[in-house]
Amino acid sequence: MTTDTSPRLALRRLPSSAQEQSFGLNFQGRLHGALAHRLGVDILKGVYAPGQVLPNEIDSSSTLDISRSAYREAIRILAAKGMVESRPKAGTKVTERKRWNILDPEVLGWMFETEPSEEFIKGLFELRLITEPAAAELAALRRTEAHLKAMDTALDVMEAETLATETGRKADLEFHDALMNATGNEALASLSHSIGAAVAWSTRFKQRSGPLLRDPVPDHRRVYDAILRQDAGAARWCMESLIRMALDDTQRTMKTQYLEPRT
Amino acid sequence: MTTDTSPRLALRRLPSSAQEQSFGLNFQGRLHGALAHRLGVDILKGVYAPGQVLPNEIDSSSTLDISRSAYREAIRILAAKGMVESRPKAGTKVTERKRWNILDPEVLGWMFETEPSEEFIKGLFELRLITEPAAAELAALRRTEAHLKAMDTALDVMEAETLATETGRKADLEFHDALMNATGNEALASLSHSIGAAVAWSTRFKQRSGPLLRDPVPDHRRVYDAILRQDAGAARWCMESLIRMALDDTQRTMKTQYLEPRT
DNA sequence: ATGGAATATAACTCAGACAATTCATCGTGA
């Protein structure tokens, strides 16, 4: 009589998906992490709308067939990211969208699982276009030998591996991270790290939909050269053009995906 | 025989401090929230260094005299902000500083409870100096009547109340929030909201150390006027000078606080 | 040395109870 098609198994089966392993974002197959992930994505998708109150802990945990502790810890995670808010008697409700910490790396990752709106992507690139050229400028002024070396080796890996491989994409991230460290600005580095990870995440889709993309290494190399010779203006300009090209590629990819969704 | 000077009482007494009430950051007197707050501040202060593993759940919760559930939920919150990482057998360890989500509004708030380094403050203003003028530019191009009205009313309140009162500081935040909404860029708005809240938090100190500060309303009004007449260049420039003045004030304040720490 | 199995330790999950908070309702008095 126990037709156990309960959601619990679905949750339990989530641990260590191919996605998270290759992306580095580990919710580690812990039950609370998996549930937070699932609920977070559902909120981002609009399955639970802002203002809506979730079923109470008892009901939720029993229909999900997990313990209240695990459920509560998942809610704690979402609350820490500003996505829900709990009060006794009032329940747990989804907060208004403006209060979500969408620049949280995890939230950003969830976002890219839900085919984010083109508007959102454009906003993200717009932000990159504001921050990263300025960062390149600062990096050109403040970089040390160590920073240069880190950037250089990352570039070498990128060149050898291209963005088609996992290590290649990782090298891309490392290049940008090294650049951000060179700015000596912790807050700026944190911001760019979040966005960079999210954008790298979307790069996988670009790569999948067709290999007909420009080689990104020369663009990166130009940025590096400008920083090497401490030419702040050139660094800014090269970085800006690099991002514009990435945006261009991304938009083209999104368009083709809309036109031929099954390629 | 029960000499109950246990830390539990200290925690229990934390709820709803004057700080959080006036600042709007509510950790609501919940035990897990209070503990997360405390641990978070301790990590930021360096009481627990990156790489260090915390005592295990059993010990921690018993020495704090709280239940394991509450302790675990606190840890979940910190983990969600990237500050700790837990694994079976390995324990819960503080992650490296680069992985902390320092742009999380709550983390930023904790930061300002620990007298952040001058370097950090400068970095934050540097980031503001990058993003906010660009935001003002976008706002000038995209603002609607509704945005203008929101900014205008906020300015009126600021004018009437000054930054000495709570409602005055709130109006300042509302002005910037309305401006960010006018950019139509969700990510940018989220970023500026975080930073703005943190900076407003520090404004309380500025105000306390002496009323000899410039009236900020004219500067804000200039930004508003530029946005009103859709003059993107002027908006950028006015915003930039506004932030430079704020930075100037903040630095002067920090310096006097160093010189006469007991005024 | 190297690879694999045993072990111990920590977090993880569970269950059930009780406490605390707060929203809503009702009643009372001005």
Added chain:
DNA sequence: TCACGATGAATTGTCTGAGTTATATTCCAT
């Protein structure tokens, strides 16, 4: 009629104690 205080109910919050699972370490055999 309105304001305000007491009461009740619903929900999260906290506690306890147990068993489970993952994994770093150790030890053994190869």
